[in-house]
Amino acid sequence: MVNSRDTASLEDALKAKARELGFAAVGIAPAADDPVRAERLHEWLDAGHHGDMAWMQNRADVRQGPQSMWPAARSVIALGMSYAPEVDPLAEGEAKISVYAQGRDYHDVVKKALKALARWLVEQRPETELKVFVDTAPVMEKPLGEAAGIGWQGKHTNLVSHEHGSWLFLGAIYTTLELSADAPHGDRCGSCRACQDACPTNAFPRPYRLDARRCISYLTIEHKGPIPEEFREAMGNRIYGCDDCLAVCPWNKFADIAARHAKLAPREDLVDPDLGKLLALDDAAFRAKFSGSPIKRVGRNRFVRNCLIAAGNSGDAALVPRVRALLGDDDPVVAEAAEWALARLTTSP
Structure with a gap:
């Protein structure tokens, strides 16, 4: 049992548990809304770049930040699960299915692991409230992953990790716990296009x-x-x-x-x-x-x-x-x- 007074030990144990459950990357970010992220979201929507995805426009006010969705949130645990391919995705073939869709539905795999991590966290800190998300709620997982230090949003707008490349499924846990945030990840795209x-x-x-x-x-x-x-x-x-x-x-x-x-x-x-x-x-x-x-x-x-x-x-x-x-x-x-x-x-x- 983690000492409730030792936040650093809790955070270390949390990250160890996340990796035990199959997450290749884990970091912590503040839950406060970021006006810069919100502005970029609304600019993208105003340009119509979301196409027919009306659900992004309809819940934009909630999507723009963790506390816009849940004011009680204090910290975000951002997680990434690797789906690195064995073969070159650009190899020739009769038909191509994106790497992420060649196996089991990642929603099920990631959510199961998120719920297990959430249960573990509640066991350590029974007073906490939390919510888990994996690509099915108005949550901006990619900028939150960048804020939590697990990667950066590349020029293709997806999260890039210097350890796992572009192959991470993202999930998030919002919690009422005040956890120490990791440093945001800097952009490493450089001049590459x-x-x-x-x-x-x-x-x-x-x-x-x-x-x-x-x-x-x-x-x-x-x-x-x-x-x-x-x-x-x-x-x-x-x-x-x-x-x-x-x-x-x-x-x-x-x-x-x-x-x-x-x-x-x-x-x-x-x-x-x-x-x-x-x-x-x-x-x-x-x-x-x-x-x-x-x-x-x-x-x-x-x-x-x-x-x-x-x-x-x-x-x-x-x-x-x-x-x-x-x-x-x-x-x-x-x-x-x-x-x-x-x-x-x-x-x-």
């Missing part, structure tokens, strides 16, 4: 600013309608998310696969999936295949739409029967994508 240059759709109007409306991750996951034609060819074979801006980051050379949580190992069938088989999925087969996967939340129609764009870009005539079978799909977005893909596959260059 690899992530900016790698983006297939030019989704960065400037460094540290992402226009989600042009981002392949947004288009393949959040966007519900037809993929805008100006982005279809640039999507290439990406059927769920995009890792290009993350994968080219030089800091990834320090990422250690040994730090990856055991439950986040990729499924072999999702590392280099068979595009033809994915095009044949009906709703029941889709749900069965992606049970326990973050991919399940987009639904069969959106996913098959993405696969049709990849088919149209593949130049593989063997996919024509699969594509043709979707011309009469009940979902008009799928049917339109099939028409586009078929035209691409049957029109001579």
